[in-house]
Amino acid sequence: MSFTYDLQQLTGTLTKYYQESLNGNAPVINQHPIGAIHDDLNLARWAEEGGLKGKQLATFLAAYFPHTTRLYHPHYMAHQVAVPDLTGALGAFVDGFTNQPMSIYEMGPGAAAIEFFMVNWLLEKIGWAPMPLSPNVDTRSHGGGALTHGGSMATLTALICARSHLVENVWDQGVPKDLVVLSPETSHYAISRAIGIMGLGLKSIRSVATDSVGVVLPDKLPILLRQVKSEGKRVLALTANACSTSVGCYDPLQEIGSFCNENNIWFHIDGAHGAGALLSAKYKHRLEGIDTADSIIWDMHKMMRTPGVCAAVLIKNHRHLDTAFAQEGDYLFHEKAQPGVDFISRTLECTKAGLGLKSFFALAAKGTEGLKDYIESRYEITLDAYNYINKLPDFHCAVKPQSNILCFRTDQDEKWHLVLRDHLIKEGSFYLSTAVVNRQRYLRMVLMNPLTSLDEIKLLIKRIRRYSVDYG
Numbered sequence: 001m002s003f004t005y006d007l008q009q010l011t012g013t014l015t016k017y018y019q020e021s022l023n024g025n026a027p028v029i030n031q032h033p034i035g036a037i038h039d040d041l042n043l044a045r046w047a048e049e050g051g052l053k054g055k056q057l058a059t060f061l062a063a064y065f066p067h068t069t070r071l072y073h074p075h076y077m078a079h080q081v082a083v084p085d086l087t088g089a090l091g092a093f094v095d096g097f098t099n100q101p102m103s104i105y106e107m108g109p110g111a112a113a114i115e116f117f118m119v120n121w122l123l124e125k126i127g128w129a130p131m132p133l134s135p136n137v138d139t140r141s142h143g144g145g146a147l148t149h150g151g152s153m154a155t156l157t158a159l160i161c162a163r164s165h166l167v168e169n170v171w172d173q174g175v176p177k178d179l180v181v182l183s184p185e186t187s188h189y190a191i192s193r194a195i196g197i198m199g200l201g202l203k204s205i206r207s208v209a210t211d212s213v214g215v216v217l218p219d220k221l222p223i224l225l226r227q228v229k230s231e232g233k234r235v236l237a238l239t240a241n242a243c244s245t246s247v248g249c250y251d252p253l254q255e256i257g258s259f260c261n262e263n264n265i266w267f268h269i270d271g272a273h274g275a276g277a278l279l280s281a282k283y284k285h286r287l288e289g290i291d292t293a294d295s296i297i298w299d300m301h302k303m304m305r306t307p308g309v310c311a312a313v314l315i316k317n318h319r320h321l322d323t324a325f326a327q328e329g330d331y332l333f334h335e336k337a338q339p340g341v342d343f344i345s346r347t348l349e350c351t352k353a354g355l356g357l358k359s360f361f362a363l364a365a366k367g368t369e370g371l372k373d374y375i376e377s378r379y380e381i382t383l384d385a386y387n388y389i390n391k392l393p394d395f396h397c398a399v400k401p402q403s404n405i406l407c408f409r410t411d412q413d414e415k416w417h418l419v420l421r422d423h424l425i426k427e428g429s430f431y432l433s434t435a436v437v438n439r440q441r442y443l444r445m446v447l448m449n450p451l452t453s454l455d456e457i458k459l460l461i462k463r464i465r466r467y468s469v470d471y472g
């Protein structure tokens with residue numbers, strides 16, 4: 001069967017790609033202009049003539065791989081995107097192959113069951129009651145959730161839950177003018193984007209006071225609330241980071257949560273990157289108080305070794321999610337005899353991939369313990385990197401890391417650091433990102449790759465120093 005042959009071609013080229021990335025025998029990043037890539041890959045000819053099968057498939061992939069950014073390369077330190085667990089990647093393949101848009105149960109009962117399982121697994125890690133298998137049997141309050149196509153989508157879903165909870169008839173009447181959202185300025189733009197999409201206007205975001213690296217100062221919350229109330233505004237939600245994107249610091253969730261609970265404010269936690277620390281007995285204290293939230297997002301495609309995209313929106317009281325989208329399409333939403341549940345009323349997406357598969361495959365390959373080991377090892381290597389770099393006379397770090405994100409710099413100015421980064425990218429030796437912390441530009445490393453060790457960090461520092469000698 002030619003499909004079997006195609007699979008063999010794939011196996012061969014993928015294995016080679018994986019090995020050479022792992023061994024660092026290819027540039028970690030290699031960027032050419034779009035037009036050059038179109039030509040190199042012969043895209044127009046393929047589109048016209050077809051035939052991407054068998055040996056041709058292998059030839060095409062061999063041309064394609066040099067144009068990838070190699071996440072399996074131990075010098076990949078730029079972004080928070082997972083280095084996928086290989087079984088997780090197979091889960092993504094199986095999902096694409098079987099194509100089970102499981103938001104209605106009848107279109108993928110297995111995929112829906114796996115998503116249901118994953119949501120419950122996450123709810124229990126937070127300390128919230130899982131969804132009962134049969135809603136008619138158990139009417140106690142419990143959590144709810146869904147997997148979404150990414151954290152931005154999950155954030156929007158969570159804030160829509162908050163809005164439907166606070167504003168009755170919002171779907172009919174539209175958005176009232178008196179809503180504000182309290183957020184630290186260090187929030188990911190997914191928050192402001194959701195607020196923009198929801199029609200609140202960015203002016204409705206009120207900055208919560210933070211320390212110099214952007215961690216929320218809970219003592220300052222009462223003043224802000226008084227001020228907002230004196231303007232006649234209602235608080236739609238207060239958001240906090242666990243952890244923040246730029247420096248990877250955790251906000252004090254317990255104190256913020258107590259404040260929100262006392263004042264009847266919807267508490268949203270952005271755990272896209274950092275919620276994975278819940279798996280670790282050693283680091284879960286950073287998330288103490290996470291269960292005081294009303295909504296949480298948690299990206300599987302960051303610290304959970306899941307290929308993109310897959311995130312979870314998790315709601316303490318499932319009713320807030322079940323009633324969040326008060327809009328129905330009657331060809332999809334009708335009484336029917338079925339042994340499972342439809343996720344469709346809980347998500348923005350109508351057709352939705354079987355996202356549970358890739359996250360479950362990654363989890364099931366490693367096991368909870370294996371995933372915990374991965375997360376702990378990345379937090380620890382980042383601390384090692386900090387201890388090494390911060391002692392060097394010509395380098396300093398923005399803050400002692402609380403996760404696997406480290407911001408560091410030399411005494412040179414902003415431009416120097418940006419040009420250095422471009423240089424490293426151009427030569428394909430190291431792939432870093434940058435972040436502005438306390439109005440200063442830092443190089444930023446996010447240690448996602450399980451193979452990155454202190455040796456790679458030392459090589460990086462050596463490379464930067466050599467650059468400094470060569471270019472001043």
Ligand SMILES: *Cc1c(COP(=O)(O)O)cnc(C)c1O
Nearest residue numbers: 150151152188190245270272273
């Ligand atoms: C990545 C990230 C997001 C956005 O999630 P996507 O999956 O990229 O849409 C939101 N918040 C934080 C803290 C993040 O790190």
